[in-house]
Amino acid sequence: MDFLVGADNDxxxxxxxxxxxxxRDGRRGRRRRRRRxxxxxxxxxxxxxxxxxxxxxxxxxxxxxxxxxxxxxxxTGSGTGExxxxxxxxxxxxxxxxxxxxxxxxxxxxxxxxxxAEAGKSSSLQPGVYTLRKQMSAAxxxxxxxxxxxxxxxxTLKEGLRLSDTLSTLAKATGKPLKxxxxxxxxxxxxxxxxxxxxxxxxYAFPATYDVTPKMSAADILTAMVDRFNQTAEKDRLVAESxxxxxxxxxxxxxxxxxxxxxxxxxxxxxxxxVIYNRxxxxxxxxxxxxxxxxxxxxxxxxxxxxxxxxxxxxxxxRIGLPPGPISNPGDHAxxxxxxxxxxxxxxxxxxxxxxxxxxFASTESEFLRLKAEFEKNRGNG
Numbered sequence: 001m002d003f004l005v006g007a008d009n010d011x012x013x014x015x016x017x018x019x020x021x022x023x024r025d026g027r028r029g030r031r032r033r034r035r036r037x038x039x040x041x042x043x044x045x046x047x048x049x050x051x052x053x054x055x056x057x058x059x060x061x062x063x064x065x066x067x068x069x070x071x072x073x074x075x076t077g078s079g080t081g082e083x084x085x086x087x088x089x090x091x092x093x094x095x096x097x098x099x100x101x102x103x104x105x106x107x108x109x110x111x112x113x114x115x116x117a118e119a120g121k122s123s124s125l126q127p128g129v130y131t132l133r134k135q136m137s138a139a140x141x142x143x144x145x146x147x148x149x150x151x152x153x154x155x156t157l158k159e160g161l162r163l164s165d166t167l168s169t170l171a172k173a174t175g176k177p178l179k180x181x182x183x184x185x186x187x188x189x190x191x192x193x194x195x196x197x198x199x200x201x202x203x204y205a206f207p208a209t210y211d212v213t214p215k216m217s218a219a220d221i222l223t224a225m226v227d228r229f230n231q232t233a234e235k236d237r238l239v240a241e242s243x244x245x246x247x248x249x250x251x252x253x254x255x256x257x258x259x260x261x262x263x264x265x266x267x268x269x270x271x272x273x274x275v276i277y278n279r280x281x282x283x284x285x286x287x288x289x290x291x292x293x294x295x296x297x298x299x300x301x302x303x304x305x306x307x308x309x310x311x312x313x314x315x316x317x318x319r320i321g322l323p324p325g326p327i328s329n330p331g332d333h334a335x336x337x338x339x340x341x342x343x344x345x346x347x348x349x350x351x352x353x354x355x356x357x358x359x360x361f362a363s364t365e366s367e368f369l370r371l372k373a374e375f376e377k378n379r380g381n382g
Contacts (some may be wrong), residue, residue, distance in 0.1 A: 062139070074111035079136025084151065086129045086215055091103055093122045100141060104134050111138040121145075128152065129213040154278070157206040157225075159331030160260040164201040166329060170221060184218040191226045191355055196249040203253045204229045205324025212299070232332055241339045250325075254339050257326035260334035261290035262349075264357030269334055270342030275349050278343055284347070286316035294327035301354055302379070353378045 083103055087096055093116050097109035106112045115138035116122050128150035132141055155173040157166055167185060171178040184191075188199045197204050205222060206229035212221055232240070233249070240253040255276055263269045279286055293300045295312030303317070314323040330338075346361040348368035352375045362368040 003137050027244055039168065072111045072114060073108040074115075075107045075135045075137050075138060077135075078140050079105070079133030081134045083134055084129060084131045084214070085145075086213075086318050087127050087145070089127045091125070091127075093117075093125060096125060096145070100132070105132050105136060106141055107135070108138075111302050112141060115139045116142045122213050126150070129215055142275075150211070150331055151214060153212045153214075154209060155212055157205075157207045157329075158335065159207045160257075160328045161207060162328050163205060166207075167344045170212075170218070173357050174221070176218055180218040181222070182334045183230070184222050187219065192230065193222050193226055194230065194249070196239075198250060198325070200325050201226075203257050203329055205329045206232060207329050207331050232335065236332070236335055236339060238339070245339070251322060252335070253330070254322050256330040256334040256338035257328045258290055259285075259337050260330035261294075261328050261333070261357075262288065262351075264351055264354075266333045268349075269337035270340070271344060271346060272349055272359070273337040273341035274344050275346050275361065278345065278347055282347070283320065285318070286322070288316050291316045291323045291327055294376050295323075301351070 008207070010380060047194050067151030082103055085099060085103060085105065087099075089351035091099075094109070096142070097106070097112040097116075100106045100112055102108045109272050113122075116125075119142050121142060124147070125145060126147040126295055128147065129152065130149060131151050132144050136144075153174050155170060158170060161169070161187065167181040168178060170176070170181050185205075188197070188201055190200065192202065193199070193204055199211055205225045208225075208228055210221065210224060216224075238252060242249045245252070247255075248255060255273060257273050258266070259269050263272050276286065289303050291314045292303050292307060292310060296307060296310060302308075308315075308317050311318070313319065314327065316323060344361070345363045348362040348365075348371070349359055350362070350368065351357070351359045352371055354375075355378075360371050360374075362371055
C-alpha cells in the first residue's frame with residue numbers, strides 16, 4: 001500500500017518537477033530547437049545560392065535553352081506572296097494551325113493557336129477558301145481568316161431557268177468550262193437526285209444564291225443545288241402532299257415548272273395551277289406555249305401554226321396530259337402552288353399584257369376569246 005501511495009506521490013512530484021525544471025532544462029530545449037530551425041532554413045538557401053552561382057557558367061546555357069522552349073516561334077509583319085488555304089468542314093483551330101505551318105504561312109502551329117485564342121476567335125473559323133501570305137505573323141493570319149474574307153464566287157440563279165441556261169450561268173460566273181457542267185449534269189447518279197426525278201436534272205437544280213469556292217468542281221456545285229432541292233421538298237412535304245393529290249412527286253414538279261414558266265407574278269401561281277388541274281381532270285389538252293417552246297428549244301409567248309404541229313412530246317397542243325418532264329427549275333412558291341392550288345373553275349388563262357405581267361382567267365370559252373382579243377390588241381400596240 002505504501003508502494004502504491006508512494007507511486008502516486010512520486011508521479012505527482014514527477015509532474016510538478018517537470019514544470020519546475022522547465023525553467024532551466026526547457027530553455028535549453030528551446031535553444032536546441034531554434035538551432036535546428038536555423039539549420040533547416042539555411043539548407044535550401046544554400047541550394048539556391050549554389051544554383052544561381054551555377055548559372056554564371058554552364059547554367060547560362062541551360063537558361064538560354066529554356067527560354068527557347070518557352071518562347072513561341074512566330075514571324076513578324078504581314079508576309080509576302082499569296083497562298084490559298086482551305087478550311088474544311090469539321091476542322092478545329094489546331095487542325096488549321098498545322099495546315100498553316102505546313103504551307104509556310106505561319107512559323108509555328110502553336111503561334112497561331114495562341115494568337116487565335118487571344119483574339120477570341122477559336123470557335124469562329126468557318127469552312128471555305130482564303131487567301132493568305134507566306135511568312136506572316138500569326139495575328140495577321142487570324143485577321144485574314146475572317147469568314148467575311150472568304151475567296152468565293154456568289155452566284156444567283158433565277159427561278160424558272162431552264163437547265164441549259166443554269167449551266168451557262170454557272171460557267172460564266174465561276175470561269176469553269178461549260179462542258180464540265182454539262183458532263184456533271186449527265187452523271188445524275190452522283191448528284192443525289194431523288195429516285196422520282198427519273199435520272200433527269202431538269203426541274204431539280206434548285207434556284208437560289210450559292211457561294212462557290214474555287215476548289216468546288218462542277219459536280220460539287222450541282223450537288224449543292226440538288227441538296228437544296230431535297231431540303232425544300234422535305235420542308236414542303238412533297239412526297240406526302242403529292243400522294244394526297246393523287247399525283248407522283250415528279251408530276252408535281254412538272255406542274256410546278258409550268259406554273260413557274262407561265263406566271264407573271266407569285267399571286268397568279270395558285271390560279272394557274274388550278275387551271276392545269278382542271279384541264280387534266282376534264283381530259284383536255286393543256287395547250288401551254290411554255291411546254292411547246294421548251295420542246296422546240298427556244299422561247300416565245302405565241303406559237304405559229306407551223307410550231308403548233310411539232311411532234312415533240314412537249315407539244316401539249318397535240319398531246320393530252322402532262323409532258324414527260326419539268327420544263328424549268330421552279331422555285332419554292334411554284335412548288336407550293338402545285339401542291340396547294342387555288343380554288344376555282346377556271347379553264348383558261350391569258351397573259352393579256354406580257355410587258356406588265358398581267359394574267360387574266362376565264363371559266364367559259366366566250367370569256368377566253370375576249371381575253372385573247374385583249375392580248376392581241378396589247379401585242380399590236382407593243
